[in-house]
Amino acid sequence: QPYYYFAITLATSTPAAPIDVTQYHGYITLVLTxxxxxIGGGIPVDILDYSYPRATIRVPHVNHKQxxxxxxxxxxxxxxxxxxxxxxxxxxxxFAMGVVTSSRKxx
Numbered sequence: 001q002p003y004y005y006f007a008i009t010l011a012t013s014t015p016a017a018p019i020d021v022t023q024y025h026g027y028i029t030l031v032l033t034x035x036x037x038x039i040g041g042g043i044p045v046d047i048l049d050y051s052y053p054r055a056t057i058r059v060p061h062v063n064h065k066q067x068x069x070x071x072x073x074x075x076x077x078x079x080x081x082x083x084x085x086x087x088x089x090x091x092x093x094x095f096a097m098g099v100v101t102s103s104r105k106x107x
Contacts (some may be wrong), residue, residue, distance in 0.1 A: 001093070001094045002061055003059070003061055006064075006065075006101045008071060008090060009052040009054045009055075010052070010055075010087055011086055017021070018052040018075070019052060019080070023036060023079075024050060027078075028057070028077065029045070032067065040066060043060070043063045045057050045059055049100070064092075071087040072088075072093045
């Protein structure tokens with residue numbers, strides 16, 4: 001598989017105003033840069049679906065472990081109001097269907 005998929009959510013210490021998809025992508029890049037340096041900031045991240053505070057992202061399979069680590073251990077501050085925030089990985093899979101659907105939901 002060339003890509004790996006994550007369903008992530010942005011959690012904040014206090015309620016924050018919704019941000020647009022460009023800012024959300026910027027925070028993902030910020031987290032990757034903080035954790036992995038310039039190489040992390042250069043990892044291509046595609047946002048496939050976005051509805052604040054959740055997003056479905058796609059990254060190259062060869063980088064998925066680094067992205068997963070950066071997302072789970074690296075808090076940061078929102079630029080708008082200095083609120084503490086962090087990303088949570090809700091689901092992850094080598095296949096897109098693995099993150100857009102859940103086998104735990106009742107029909």
